[in-house]
Amino acid sequence: MKKVTIKQAAEMLLEHNNIIILMHKSPDGDAIGCAYALCAALRRLGKKVQPLCSDPIPAKYGYITDSIEPQSFDVQYVVTVDLADTQLFGDKLEMYKDRVDLCIDHHGSNTSFAEYGIVDPGAGACAQIVAKILDAMGAEIDPLIADAIFTGITTDTGCFKYSNATAESYRIAADMMDKGAQNAMINRVMFDTKSRARLEAEKLALASVRFYGDGKIATISVTKKMLEISGADESDTEGIASIPRQIEGVKAGITIKEKDDGAYRISMRTTDDVDSSAICGVFGGGGHRAAAGCMIKGTAEEVERKIVAEAAKAIGCEV
Amino acid sequence: MKKVTIKQAAEMLLEHNNIIILMHKSPDGDAIGCAYALCAALRRLGKKVQPLCSDPIPAKYGYITDSIEPQSFDVQYVVTVDLADTQLFGDKLEMYKDRVDLCIDHHGSNTSFAEYGIVDPGAGACAQIVAKILDAMGAEIDPLIADAIFTGITTDTGCFKYSNATAESYRIAADMMDKGAQNAMINRVMFDTKSRARLEAEKLALASVRFYGDGKIATISVTKKMLEISGADESDTEGIASIPRQIEGVKAGITIKEKDDGAYRISMRTTDDVDSSAICGVFGGGGHRAAAGCMIKGTAEEVERKIVAEAAKAIGCEV
Numbered sequence: 001m002k003k004v005t006i007k008q009a010a011e012m013l014l015e016h017n018n019i020i021i022l023m024h025k026s027p028d029g030d031a032i033g034c035a036y037a038l039c040a041a042l043r044r045l046g047k048k049v050q051p052l053c054s055d056p057i058p059a060k061y062g063y064i065t066d067s068i069e070p071q072s073f074d075v076q077y078v079v080t081v082d083l084a085d086t087q088l089f090g091d092k093l094e095m096y097k098d099r100v101d102l103c104i105d106h107h108g109s110n111t112s113f114a115e116y117g118i119v120d121p122g123a124g125a126c127a128q129i130v131a132k133i134l135d136a137m138g139a140e141i142d143p144l145i146a147d148a149i150f151t152g153i154t155t156d157t158g159c160f161k162y163s164n165a166t167a168e169s170y171r172i173a174a175d176m177m178d179k180g181a182q183n184a185m186i187n188r189v190m191f192d193t194k195s196r197a198r199l200e201a202e203k204l205a206l207a208s209v210r211f212y213g214d215g216k217i218a219t220i221s222v223t224k225k226m227l228e229i230s231g232a233d234e235s236d237t238e239g240i241a242s243i244p245r246q247i248e249g250v251k252a253g254i255t256i257k258e259k260d261d262g263a264y265r266i267s268m269r270t271t272d273d274v275d276s277s278a279i280c281g282v283f284g285g286g287g288h289r290a291a292a293g294c295m296i297k298g299t300a301e302e303v304e305r306k307i308v309a310e311a312a313k314a315i316g317c318e319v
Numbered sequence: 320m321k322k323v324t325i326k327q328a329a330e331m332l333l334e335h336n337n338i339i340i341l342m343h344k345s346p347d348g349d350a351i352g353c354a355y356a357l358c359a360a361l362r363r364l365g366k367k368v369q370p371l372c373s374d375p376i377p378a379k380y381g382y383i384t385d386s387i388e389p390q391s392f393d394v395q396y397v398v399t400v401d402l403a404d405t406q407l408f409g410d411k412l413e414m415y416k417d418r419v420d421l422c423i424d425h426h427g428s429n430t431s432f433a434e435y436g437i438v439d440p441g442a443g444a445c446a447q448i449v450a451k452i453l454d455a456m457g458a459e460i461d462p463l464i465a466d467a468i469f470t471g472i473t474t475d476t477g478c479f480k481y482s483n484a485t486a487e488s489y490r491i492a493a494d495m496m497d498k499g500a501q502n503a504m505i506n507r508v509m510f511d512t513k514s515r516a517r518l519e520a521e522k523l524a525l526a527s528v529r530f531y532g533d534g535k536i537a538t539i540s541v542t543k544k545m546l547e548i549s550g551a552d553e554s555d556t557e558g559i560a561s562i563p564r565q566i567e568g569v570k571a572g573i574t575i576k577e578k579d580d581g582a583y584r585i586s587m588r589t590t591d592d593v594d595s596s597a598i599c600g601v602f603g604g605g606g607h608r609a610a611a612g613c614m615i616k617g618t619a620e621e622v623e624r625k626i627v628a629e630a631a632k633a634i635g636c637e638v
Contacts, residue, residue, distance in 0.1 A: 166496070245511075
């Protein structure tokens, strides 16, 4: 993958038409924000552009996606945003794996699958890179684009809370608010809204908290039974993963979610001095330093023992 | 109270010496951040300055307060920060009620008790006003001052989440990060750390959630018994007040906390279209539009009925 600058990426986008913008499967706020901001800005220039994802976009992002009408055309240029690896394309985008023209990303683990790419691991959100590209393009930032960029930054930095939030994250967010980004609404929807089912699931999950290694490791379980009783779905349980690491003294918070196929989905959140990506990497997973995940097969007890043992090794504590 | 500009307030501070800076009782991050930022900046200019509060400063603010050695002197100038009303001085500062020279505040409800004052209800945090005064004073912003201002802004805006967070809040925060503010540490300590006792109290409180008015009102109870079982103290229970309003569809979230004297402390959080300050005002309380409080006497059932009835009236729903 040949590296390009912000300016070169902007020029490449301006030079092309009939562009598709690919997001990773299970799209999050940063992927969606990047794709729709770029789409809206390029359409304003008269281009045909379509964001694409293998999975449906969750309804809560409707304020970004609802006014972008679908377009179909002969694809001439393929762009990816916030996409680290072709494994994350998902079934529907499989066909584009070997023909990505431009990759815009902020994951240090990016596998360089595109012809040209700009990857900045220092950017808290990929939306910060997109904001700079829009600026270099001279694009007009309308309220929808402002909402999309703001959404990308706030979701990937945990509402500006995580260590990946830099002064630049805050400043670009402020610029977007000047352009009409609905900061309070977006933050409320993304971080301050729980369904009743989520509340019920949380109640049940809280009862399962266990501590290891003198309180440095905490686990929480989300079983199929809990989801059944509470009526919660996948998206309801996302926030539960942040609970164990929030407990005072905990360096590694581990959420163990029972999946349909007898395997367990691990979500790990760690303090700055523990690399969760390396721990999950032992089981073939990955992610960021402070937040990572993996799948482990076995009984609930085996899976818990395995992941706790690896975390204890990384922290240097006895379990 | 005669109104002054940022520049005039800066000049008044520069002209005086032997300055005490008063915080409200039960001091929060904004009061503490303002007082210690101002103190540190004025001491750098060779002045004698002391922040004062009727209540002890919680230990979690040690990164701001620990390096400020106490000074004693004949008081010549009295400043208040983030202080809306002399009722909030507390016992130990009672003596200064009628001799405040300069009031720096952001509460629209400020009772104009000082000789001179600057009150900007548009500032999400009082620390934003203090940052501008420091700038007008030409003060050097060292990492401690940066931490103090950042703390004020992030705590009063709920980690930049509430509607009172403006583009200016984000920009001043970014400036403070450039000057060394430890944003990730501060946000983790203030918003992402729960004691085990708090976790236990939360489990118990969650079981008490009740809905009224077709789900538009939710209440949660924190009883003395819950605190006893969980071992939680006052500060552990603060965050619980945000839970009921987070539930999908809830416009008014009400926390009812049993106090020693048989009375109940109400904490209310509302969506933008409901004025919690007006609802709590009916019972002699007050606060901001989105977050307010009051005390109500009676049995638990009576208190809940009364506050729910007022909230329902404001929302326009049946209970």
